[in-house]
Amino acid sequence: MPITNSVSQAKFRVAIVGGGMGGLVLALCLKKYAPDVRFDIYEAAAELAELGAGISMSPRTWLMIKELGLVDELLPTTGTQAPTGNPLIFRKGDEDPAIDLFELPQLHTVQRSILQQVLTKHIGGDDAIHFSKRLTSYESETSPTAPITLHFKDGTTATCDLVIGSDGVRSAVRRTMFTDLANHAENQGQTDEAAQLREMVEPVYSGQLAHRGIAPSSALSAYAFAQTRSPQLLMGKNGDIIIYPIAGSKSVNVLAIRYIPGHGKVFDGPWVESMTQEAIAKLFEGWQPWALEAIMAVEKPFRWAMHTVPELPTYVTHRAALIGDAAHAMLPYQGAGAGQAFEDGFVLSLILSSPAVTLSNLPEALKVYDDLRRPFSQGVQRGSERNGESYHLRRAGSDWENLSEEDSRAGRYPREWLKDIAEDVQAQMRWTFEANIEDDRARVAERLAALSPA
Ligand SMILES: Cc1cc2nc3c(=O)[nH]c(=O)nc-3n(C[C@H](O)[C@H](O)[C@H](O)COP(=O)(O)OP(=O)(O)OC[C@H]3O[C@@H](n4cnc5c(N)ncnc54)[C@H](O)[C@@H]3O)c2cc1C
Structure with a gap:
C-alpha cells in the first residue's frame, strides 16, 4: 500500500505534492516527529530520478x-x-x-541521486510514494474541516486535510493558491491587488x-x-x-x-x-x-x-502551504536552496506534530510556519541574488560594474577592488554557519503556546 504514517487514528491527513528534496525531507520529519499525522506523497514523475548533478551543503544544512x-x-x-x-x-x-x-x-x-536514495529508504522505500500523479489543481474546502480535493492530470482525484506544495519552481499548488487569492481580490473589487497576486504564479x-x-x-x-x-x-x-x-x-x-x-x-x-x-x-x-x-x-x-519565484506575500492560505522551491526558488549562489527546503520541512513538521495543533486550528498553525520561515528564507533568496552579482563582478554601484570581460580576463583592473568582493561575500555567507535546532524548537513551542485551544 503506497502510504506511510497511515495510522488509523490520524489527527489529520497531509498530501505532500512533489517528491523532490523538500517533499522527501518533510515526509521523513513527519515520520520521525509526528507519527499521528498521516501523509501521502504525490509525485508527477513515473519514478524518482534526480538530476545527474551534485549538491553542496553548508554547516547549517549538514546540521539538518x-x-x-x-x-x-x-x-x-x-x-x-x-x-x-x-x-x-x-x-x-x-x-x-x-x-x-x-x-x-x-x-x-x-x-543528488545518492541523497535522494538515502531519504527515500528512511521514509520507507519507493512504495511510500504515489508516482505518475501530476497535480493540476486543488479545490478549496467548502467548510472549515471538509476534505480538500486534489485533481491530477490523469483524471483521478484524492482528498486530504492539508495540502503541501513541494512541487518545485513551477508549482501547481502555488498556481492554485495565488489564482484563488487573485480571484477573491477581484471579486472584492481590488483589481490592483488581484493583478499583483497573479504575478506570483509564474517563475521569473x-x-x-x-x-x-x-x-x-x-x-x-x-x-x-x-x-x-x-x-x-x-x-x-x-x-x-x-x-x-x-x-x-x-x-x-x-x-x-x-x-x-x-x-x-x-x-x-x-x-x-x-x-x-x-x-x-x-x-x-x-x-x-x-x-x-x-x-x-x-x-x-x-x-x-x-x-526564481517572486517574493511571495504569504506561503500559506487556510489549509495549504508551500515549501522549498515552490515557495522561494532562488539562485544557487549560497548553495542554499535545498537546505532552505529542509528547514521548511523541519519547522513545518514540528508544528504539525504538536498536540496543540488539530484539524480545526490548522489555518492558525500554518500562520506560525509562515511567520517563522518566510522572512528568513526570503532573506536567503535576496542574499543569493546579491552573491551572484558579486561572483559575476557586476554588482550595481561597485567598481566592477563597467569592467569589460576582456579587461577582466587580461587582469586590467586595480587589485584592491578584489577586497570589496571578498568582504561582501564572506559577510553574506555568515548565516550558513549559524544554526541551532534547539532554538528552532523553542521558537515553535513559544508560538504554539499562543494558539487557540483545539
Ligand atoms: C544550478 C543549481 C545548483 C544548485 N545547487 C544547490 C546546492 O549546491 N545546494 C543547495 O542546497 N541547493 C542547490 N540548488 C537548489 C536546489 O536544487 C533546490 O532548491 C531544491 O532541489 C528544491 O527542492 P524542492 O523539493 O523544493 O523542489 P524540486 O527538487 O524541484 O522537486 C519538486 C518535485 O515535485 C515534482 N512535481 C513538480 N510538479 C508537480 C506536480 N504538479 N504534481 C506532482 N509533483 C510535481 C517534481 O517532479 C519534483 O520531483 C541548486 C539549484 C540550481 C538551479
Missing part, C-alpha cells in the same frame, strides 16, 4: 542531516569523506594564473544559464585531479564555475554559469537542454585551463535556464 540521523550513510558518499567537510576555495578564475581570494570551511558535497527568468553535469575523476589529468580535491569557486566577469568532488572522490560535479546581460523576464526555449562539452567550454574561453578540462570531461552536460 545530523538531526535526521543520515550522517553515517551520507558521509562515505561525500566528496572526500572528511567528517568536517572541506574548505570551499574562492578565486578569481577568468584569468591565468587565478587569484586566491579566501576560503570558507566545512562544505559537504554529495551526489533570471538571465542566468547553468551548465552542469558530472565528470569521472579518472578522466582528468593529474593536475586537474589535484585541483578538484577541495571545492573551488572561480569568479569572473559575467560568470562563475564551481567544481567539487562527490561520491568518495570518484567523480567531480561541474556547474558553470553564464550571466546574459540585457535579458528579459521570460526565457524563450526549453528550460533544460543537453549541450556539447565544446559549446560550454567556448563560453569560458580564457578561464582556468584545469576547469575547462573538467568541463570537457563531463559525461552528459546539460544547460538549465535558472528561474
